[in-house]
Amino acid sequence: MGWREARRISDVAFTEVCLQAIYAFRQGAAPLSGGLTGAARSARRRVVQSKILVAVVLGLVAAGGAGILADAPHIAQRAFFGVLVTVPVLQAGVLTGLLSLDVAFLWWTGLQVLPTFLASGVLATIEPLPIDDRTLGRVAGLLYLRLFDLPAIVVLVATPLFVGLVLGPTAGIVTIPGVVCAVVFALALALVTGRAFVRRVQGSRGGGGRTVVRWTYLVLWVLPAFAMFGFSVAAPGFLALLGRTLAAGPSVGRDVLLAVFPFTFAALAPLSTGGTASLTLDASGVAILFVAAAAYLLVAEWSVAWLMRSVRRVGLAPPVAPREMEVSVRDVVPHGPARAVLTKDLRIASRTPGYAFLVLFPVLDALAIGLFTFVTGPGSNGALALALAAVTTAALLATFFGPAFFAIEVNAYAYGRTLPLADRSLVLGKVALVAAVYGVAAGLVLGITVLRVFQPAVFLAFIAAEFPAVVAASLLELALLFRRARKKGTPLVSLYAGAWYAIAVAIPGLILAGIPLIAFHLLAATPVFSALLIMGLIALGELALAAPLALGLPGRRSA
Amino acid sequence: MGDDGAGALPLVIDDLSVVYGERRAVDHLSLTVHRGEIYGLLGSNGAGKSSTIKSIVGLVPPSTGRVRVFGLDVATEALRVKQRIGYVPEASMLYEALTPREFLEFVASVRGIPRLDASVRTNAFGAAFRLESELDEPIASLSMGTRQKVLILGAFLHQPPLLVLDEPLHSLDPRSVRIMKDLLARYVTDGDRGVLFSTHTMEIAQQLCHRVGILDHGVLRAEGSLSDLRERAARGDASLEEVFLSLTREDEGLDEAVRALEGA
Structure with a gap:
């Protein structure tokens, strides 16, 4: 059997990966009444849509980078932290950022999809078939590559193309090795770290201490998603560092910079157009650059071979490493039903990166803006505005992701429905989760900025005034989701597969969460506490309208 | 009841x-x-x-x-x-991302079982089915037989009529089958x-x-x-x-x- 056969098998197996990714049958989701053929087609279509979405983002990143490259002569006229950088240095800096973002996005994409790929169990299904070892390895490798194909192709084509269009064909061509390395390294990083996360997070035992470890891992797991934000914040400092280091001539710092990926490759484009003088490089600098580039290409080649060998091994390994038997004597501690739903969801999220992302993203986003506010303080109105923006973002993100928490019920859907759990308890548990995400995010911003923002009372009142609106929005979204589930008489999994509906119900939720925020900004001319009072009253009014709708659902006592 | x-x-x-x-x-x-x-x-x-x-x-x-x-x-x-009702389904479709203890806490919460009863029954069943070392492992990592034991434990937790x-x-x-047969008979x-x-x-x-x-x-x-x-x-x-x-x-x-x- 050759590559053609491996490709044919991987094509069939990939349909299974898509099916599990979308419909979660292996997680206990009920079979669909419409039949599997249609579901398989739909699953593949949805996965392609997701890939297109990531590919478009990466294409836009490349186009944005090219735009900055084209504008480099103007940008270079300003100083970064007092350092003037030349156009070639600026170009190298932008390309470094571009390649870093490519790695971050592809790595992050891999971290999102790898748990699903491993959970699909597709390699374990193929393994017993009469297929030779080499073909099995190829099937596994191809399956893994297919998770990234469209985004990777966009990175490989769009980045050199845009660079070539702006800086000339030679610059475009010399960018290719760097882009290839970026893609290969991202795929390898995703496999190594993804597997580690699956073991440390999904395979983690119960207990308080381990919960902290799990959430710490998950924070690290989400961080690449903030690459764009982090880079845009750090860019001026990075450019100043580049300018200073390269202008100073030969030094250990400069040699390290030249040897560090992706700067090694980013420097090649300005070198190809402006020569060694453009980056003030001597012979030793050029030698370091080329030796480092050659070494990275060798590592990339080795990484490809390693990937092709390892995907199969990783895909077949059990999710939890064997360990010593450990007996715990902890009690079973029941709570009220709504709190039980909240605790269950948080525990599931702590071992399911996809759901953890929904919890952590609003919190980390608020944290990032809060830190930015802290750095850019002190105590100006601008800082207060930024801090309020962080809380606003947290409110809107928590509201937007609310419907997705409903999809957690896909887990053990059939079993869950046999428990005497009232709709009201389920709704309250989910709303409590959204409210907790908002509360933690807002609290973090408050904690970080309290030293910089001189109006903590205003800030606290703003958080409190928006809180009822976040709860109202979440209640409305859940009420709409419940109504649909009842009307269709289908498992909730249908909502999960039909993500468009989850997004559709988030729109009225966002409107509810947004109205008090808009009111506050419209009332900017009035005294701030009057504006906050009106904002809070509007939010309470929304809550008064939404609560009966959600908690007074027809058949609310049915489970 | x-x-x-x-x-x-x-x-x-x-x-x-x-x-x-x-x-x-x-x-x-x-x-x-x-x-x-x-x-x-x-x-x-x-x-x-x-x-x-x-x-x-x-x-x-x-x-x-x-x-x-x-x-x-x-x-x-x-x-x-x-x-x-206490229910054991045909297929062991559980909350894969929870441990058996976390799963049982959820079931006990929803069913309103007091802490002492839930703990005593969990420990008693755990010992009988030799589940103690697996009560804090994620369900995703458990064998089919162990998952089945967890489901049985969940069904008996509130001593349903x-x-x-x-x-x-x-x-x-075989040991667990024997236990189940004796338990059901009693x-x-x-x-x-x-x-x-x-x-x-x-x-x-x-x-x-x-x-x-x-x-x-x-x-x-x-x-x-x-x-x-x-x-x-x-x-x-x-x-x-x-x-x-x-x-x-x-x-x-x-x-x-x-x-x-x-x-x-």
Whole structure:
């Protein structure tokens, strides 16, 4: 059997990966009444849509980078932290950022999809078939590559193309090795770290201490998603560092910079157009650059071979490493039903990166803006505005992701429905989760900025005034989701597969969460506490309208 | 469960039909589980056992008929019915991302079981099934048999007056099967509780059940104690397996099928 056969098998197996990714049958989701053929087609279509979405983002990143490259002569006229950088240095800096973002996005994409790929169990299904070892390895490798194909192709084509269009064909061509390395390294990083996360997070035992470890891992797991934000914040400092280091001539710092990926490759484009003088490089600098580039290409080649060998091994390994038997004597501690739903969801999220992302993203986003506010303080109105923006973002993100928490019920859907759990308890548990995400995010911003923002009372009142609106929005979204589930008489999994509906119900939720925020900004001319009072009253009014709708659902006592 | 109707039977199924599209999985089924009784639901693959059970626990709405648990209608009093049922599903579909202890905490919370009772029962079952070292492992990493034990533990956690068990013993090790058999036999001795369980394993049904019902293509072909069924099948000292095959006419062409396999 050759590559053609491996490709044919991987094509069939990939349909299974898509099916599990979308419909979660292996997680206990009920079979669909419409039949599997249609579901398989739909699953593949949805996965392609997701890939297109990531590919478009990466294409836009490349186009944005090219735009900055084209504008480099103007940008270079300003100083970064007092350092003037030349156009070639600026170009190298932008390309470094571009390649870093490519790695971050592809790595992050891999971290999102790898748990699903491993959970699909597709390699374990193929393994017993009469297929030779080499073909099995190829099937596994191809399956893994297919998770990234469209985004990777966009990175490989769009980045050199845009660079070539702006800086000339030679610059475009010399960018290719760097882009290839970026893609290969991202795929390898995703496999190594993804597997580690699956073991440390999904395979983690119960207990308080381990919960902290799990959430710490998950924070690290989400961080690449903030690459764009982090880079845009750090860019001026990075450019100043580049300018200073390269202008100073030969030094250990400069040699390290030249040897560090992706700067090694980013420097090649300005070198190809402006020569060694453009980056003030001597012979030793050029030698370091080329030796480092050659070494990275060798590592990339080795990484490809390693990937092709390892995907199969990783895909077949059990999710939890064997360990010593450990007996715990902890009690079973029941709570009220709504709190039980909240605790269950948080525990599931702590071992399911996809759901953890929904919890952590609003919190980390608020944290990032809060830190930015802290750095850019002190105590100006601008800082207060930024801090309020962080809380606003947290409110809107928590509201937007609310419907997705409903999809957690896909887990053990059939079993869950046999428990005497009232709709009201389920709704309250989910709303409590959204409210907790908002509360933690807002609290973090408050904690970080309290030293910089001189109006903590205003800030606290703003958080409190928006809180009822976040709860109202979440209640409305859940009420709409419940109504649909009842009307269709289908498992909730249908909502999960039909993500468009989850997004559709988030729109009225966002409107509810947004109205008090808009009111506050419209009332900017009035005294701030009057504006906050009106904002809070509007939010309470929304809550008064939404609560009966959600908690007074027809058949609310049915489970 | 103090408000059980006085004298109400643990389970009354009256003229139940379950239809999926064109297919009739259960066809006008009526049966009763009495207090102090273990009722075995037997049938071949696709006979309608699981559909019947799913109707009892509220997973599948009946197309016709009614299901009542201690006098409560499943269709109109779902929550109260679910409080009275302990259920082990056919497939071990659990919250994969939880540990058994976390799962049991959720079940205990939803069912309102006091902490002491939940802990004592969890530890007792854990010890009996030798689950102690796996109570804090993620369910995703557990074997099929261990998952089945967790489901059984979840079903017994609130000591329900009605147990509804869909193939509860499959994938259990011999020790756990023995424990389950003894436990079920003792569970109904108080004369108030009832158990309905489906199985393919005739020996277990023969050992455990006070009465069995034989489902065939959604229709209840026969019902009664083993001696009743022997009488009905005119098989004086036959085993339950022989009676089952005879009543469902599954014994027709059996020898030919085996011979054809030998020659294949």
